[in-house]
Amino acid sequence: MDSHVLQEYLDKHSFRVVVKKRKNYLTYEGLQDRYAYVLKSGIIKTSVISPDGREFNLRYINNLEIVSLLRDEYSQFIDAPFNIRVESEQAELYQIDRVQFWKDINQSKNLQMYVKDYYRERLMYSMKKMQQMLMNGKFGAVCTQIYELYDTFGITTKEGLLIDFVVTNEEIAHFCGITSASSVNRMMQQLKESGAIKMQDRKILITDLDMLKDHIIL
Template structure:
């Protein structure tokens, strides 16, 4: 997606921003809201709650991006489609009246294209995530999540790629549909024994990315 279009729109209108601290929720699934939120800086996580009360993580977002789905443009209020929680120490987000946002989109061909690309990219991501969950099994799902994390937070360092963001075993479990953090712990231990990863100051260092990829069906 061409994020400079979104940035130019935000800069031109000087929309207000809000700040939230770590572990605070921006929205809850099913809660009515009248705003569109766009991440300015920080890290947030989207998730949904299953009928049996378990949390399933969808994705981390750490760059300029619309973080709340737009849905019906004619309603002032919509039900939030998922939970949005702050994962960095602080996150700052633009907050825009959703009716105004849609009015602006309808008046700008560039913004219309951006929104179309937004939906297309999100749809492709969700399809890819579902495919990997169904085809890889639990161990492959953990490897898939590590691969995704290094794409989003990876920093090349001596000895491999450091996932420069602390992610707990519980959070990985919620991304992979695994019931317990202890199951993830065993799989990470297996990867350590294979010398594919190691831990560095509570962060995961991927020592052999190819070995991770060997356990993923793309």
């Protein structure tokens, strides 16, 4: 997915930039909104609420990307498909009138290709995530989520692969559909005792990536 196409489009327009602080929500699932949003800087998290009121995390986003689905081309207002919450100290997002955005997309082949790739990648991600959650079991799901966090925030250090972002066990539980953070605590302790991970300044340090991957059906 070529983000340069999206950046060029944004650079040609003077879209309003919305600034939100940490833990503030940009949208709520089901709330009507007339805008599409593109992350400019910062880290956000998308999530949905189950019928019984539990939160299920979808993914973290930390790069230039459309963060709200576009849905149909003509409705001025649509229901937000998920919650969007700021996880960094602050985040900046371009706010674009969604009907105008679709008009611009339909007039640009490059933007059309970007949007097609965007939906294709989101679909493949969702399918892979569902497969991993169903096939790996709870312990494998936690390992899968740690690996995904490494893929999003990982940096190489002398000690190992550092997930350079503080993620609580409760948040990991919400990503894996596990109701109790204490269950994740036990699994994290098991990974520490096996030598796969350790904690460094409240951040996860992967010390044996192969051992972690042994528990994942990729």
